[in-house]
Amino acid sequence: MAEKDVAVASGAAPSGDAARRRHVPGPAASGAPVSQPQPTDIKIHGTKKSPSILQILDDWEFIIAPLIFTALAAFTRLWKIGLSPIVTWDEAHFGKFGSHYIKRELFFDVHPPLGKILVGLSGVLAGYNGSFEFKSGETYPQELDYTFMRAFNAFWGILCVPLAYFTAAELNLKRPAVWLVTLMVLCENSYTTISRFILLDSMLLFGTVATVFCWSKFHRQQNWSDFFVTAMVGLYTIEDLWNKFGNTKMSYPVLAAHFSARVIGLIVIPFLVYLFSFALHFAILTRSGPGDAQMSSLFQANLEGSEIGRNSPLEVAWGSKVTIKNMGYGGGLLHSHVQTYPEGSTQQQVTCYHHKDSNNEWWFYPNRSVTDWTPESEPRMINNGDFIRLIHAQTGRNLHSHDISAPITKSQKEVSCYGNLTIGDDKDHWKVEIVKDVSSRDKTKLRTLTTAFRLKNAVMGCYLRAANVNLPQWGFKQIEVTCDKKNNPKDTFTHWNVEAHTNEKLPPGDPGKYKSPFLHDFIHLNVAMMTSNNALVPDPDKQDDLASQWWQWPILNVGLRMCGWDDKIVKYFLLGNPFVYWVSTGSLGLVGLVTIWYILRWQRGFKDLSPDEIDQIHYAGLYPVLGWFLHYLPFVVMARVTYVHHYYPALYFAILSLGFLIDFTLRKQQKAIQWTIYSVLYAIIIGLYIFFIPICWGMTGSNQQYKYMKWFDTWRISD
Incomplete structure (x- = not known):
């Protein structure tokens, strides 16, 4: 035989x-x-x-174990979820956004809309009518089923646990390591806490976990296309295609098919999903709301209840009071206020601002050479090529430019407000240059909403421009307005349109009947989101007790109080499982050292690893470390305000890294040694999770009775 x-x-x-x-x-x-x-x-x-019985149990373990872990996740995420009846932490933001969707009122936020739409959906399913304002610390009304809305959000956190199990299995980890990874996700206190409120974090975490699962499945099967895209998956795809390109046995049609499948699966489909979420956003929010000013004037004119374009005179004349909107993507309203520049001319600041107030209002006046016109005169229409003045309605000063560098963009000139109706010079004069008009081929008249025009300073020869550069705190983080000497008619940041227009001497018109194109609105809103996000930088003049630094997260240096700390309030503290944090952080460096060790031995001619083991280090070890860096480094380099929950997606990759390291270290050990070590690890993770579970389920009474959990002074669990 x-x-x-x-x-x-x-x-x-x-x-x-x-x-x-x-x-x-x-x-x-x-x-x-x-x-x-x-x-x-x-x-x-x-x-x-x-x-055999063992074979049957082995087959069924792949079904039973995930079900048990999922049931435990449901219990830990849902138990006492409605204990605190007050608006907690960022529920004030995302609950309010859900209310806007239910009321169909346009609002603005720096996050993409899909998660917020789901929050709105949870409110609809809960029978909520959108009337509650979600003020921080306020008690929920009886008619609002906040418990259901929280449970809906917890659903996404629950799903992360079985997905972690299947991901670890697809990464070819042994059964004890699969359980270890799943247990760390299940018993990560911060994951439990963040899943129990009306927030976007559990949805974001679910998206990350689902993406990694799809990637792991793709690597194992190589016949599946991913519906999500991350930088890690993108880098993996580049490497995978490069390897296939080097396979000379693969025909060109097959190689082209692989390339096409990845382009469709990783670029086209995710982009269409992202695009669809904004189409849904615009389709739902059809009424005027607090986010109007972030959108183009034409978009606003088509909202229910908007005053933009309603009864506004069509053609603009001397003596018209207007607001002027920048037409660049993310552009705001031309604005001024009594505050002055701290340097340069020290004259009155001119900015762009996305919120509507009286400081956005300007008068169209003729240039100083026109002496036969007064505000009481009959209106004269403004034509292409006319030289005009813009008078700030609140302060009476002239829009002005001069040969002084702009405060931020030094290559361009400062724009200020200067003088008054009688005091000034020719640098107050601006030439109207009409670029296009969506309502007519006639470019001779300046019309409300529909006309795109440029303003050229008569003396300086530069163009009024606003390009989403944020001023420092002295400029209230508003957008810098400059005068650019580059004559680029295609630069939309030098394009402006009249948004609101009042002139009692002119007949009303209806310019709001013209639609704004969807793709323009999509790009406009995304640029506005990025601009606003970039403006979220720490204010040195303000103390933010909730903010934290990037270096504090991997070592669990700080936590976060999610609500008031009064004895009568149910208190929640956002803090991770110490073992999961500290050991997973250490595993990141150890995986690198293990890799370097085997590379050095390979260079010296040692053949320690089989091809399968090399592949295991490559994909189950190095890629999670890469995923951690890609999710962590952006918060290291960016200047915006950061909080502990920004680390949670990166933490998941650290957990996978730790699972790989322990699996790779122990897989050749005797079964008794393996199970002894794994049992100790399981016990520590579960024990610490239970030890800190009050911070997840809610601390009642005096915070002093929980000071036993305050291991470090920076953990502000008790005063």
């Missing part, structure tokens, strides 16, 4: 080349499907061998 047959007949699994020959027969080389032997149907010399 051949050696291979003896192995099968004795019930032992063949090893080495024999195993590979048995499980990968000839057709696999040509890409034909391979029929794998089923453990419950093994033929030995023409007879069937009944599966």
Whole structure:
């Protein structure tokens, strides 16, 4: 009897080349499907061998274990979820956004809309009418089922646990390591806490976990296209295609098919999903609301209840009072206020501002050479090529520019407000240059909403411009307005339109009947989101007790109080499981050291690792570390305000890294040693999770009774 047959007949699994020959027969080389032997149907010399109890348990473990972990996740995420009846932490923001969706009122936020739409959906399913204002610390009204809305949000956090299980299994970790990864996600206190409120974090975490699962599945099967895209998956795809490009046995049609599948799966489909979320956003929010000013004037004119374009005179004349909107993506309203520049001319500041107030109002006046016109005169229409003045309605000063560098963009000139109706010079004069008009081919008249025009300073020869550069705190983080000497008619940041227009001497018109194109609105809103996000920088003049630094997160240096700390309030503290944080952080460096160690030994001629083990280090070890860096480094380099929950997606990759490291270290040890070490790890993770569970489920009474959890002064669990 051949050696291979003896192995099968004795019930032992063949090893080495024999195993590979048995499980990968000839057709696999040509890409034909391979029929794998089923453990419950093994033929030995023409007879069937009944599966053992261990084999049956092994098969069912893949179903039973995830169900048990999911049930535990549901319990830990839902238990006492409605205990605190007050608006907690960022529920004040995202609950309010959900209310806007229910009332269909346009609002603005720096986050993409899909998660907020789901918050609105949870409110609809809860029977909520959108009338509650979600003020921080306010008690929820009886008619608002906040418990259901929180449970809806917890659903996404619950799903992260079984997805972590299947991801670890797809990364070819052994069963104890799969359980370890799943247990760390299940028993991560911060994941539990963040899933129990009306927030976007559990949805974001679910998206990250789902993406990594899809990537791991793709790597194992190589016949599946991902619906999500991250930088890590993108880098993996580049490497994967590069390897296939180097396979000279692969035909060009097959290579092209691989490339096309990835372009569609990783670029086209995710972009369409992202695009669809904004289409849904615009389709739902059809009424005027607090976010109007972030959108183009034409978009606003088509909102229900908007005053933009309603009864506004169509053509603009001397004596018209207007607001002027920048037409660049993310552009705001031309604005001024009594505050002055701290340097440069020290004259009155001119900015762009997205919120509507009286400081956005300007008068169109003729230039100083026109002496036969007064505000009481009959209106004269403004034509292309006319030289005009813009008078700030609140302060009476002239829009002005001069040969002084702008405060931020030094290559361009400062724009200020200067003088008054009688005091000034020719640098107050601006030439109207009409670029286009969506309502007519006639470019001779300046019209409300529909006309795009530029303003050229008569003396300086530069163009009024606002390009989403934020001023420092002295300028209230508003957008810098400059005068640019570059004459680029296609630069939309030098394009302006009249948004609001009042002139009692002119007949009303209806310019709001013209629609704004969807793609323009999509780009406009995304640029506005990025601009506002970039403006979220720490204010040195203000103390933010909730903010934290990037270096504090991996070492669990700080936590975060999610609400008031009064004895009568149910208190929640956002803090991670110390073991999960500290050991997963250490694993990141150790994975790198292990990799370097084996690379050095390989260079010296040692053959320690099989091809399968090298592949395991590559994909199950290095890629999670890469994913951690890609999710963590942006917060290191960016200047915006940061909080502990920004680390949670990166933490998931650290957990995977730790799972790989322990699995790779122990997989060749004896079973008794493996299970002893894993049992200790399980006990520590579960024990610490239970120890800190009050911060997740809610601390009642005096905070002093919980000071036993305050291991460090920076953990502000008790005063």
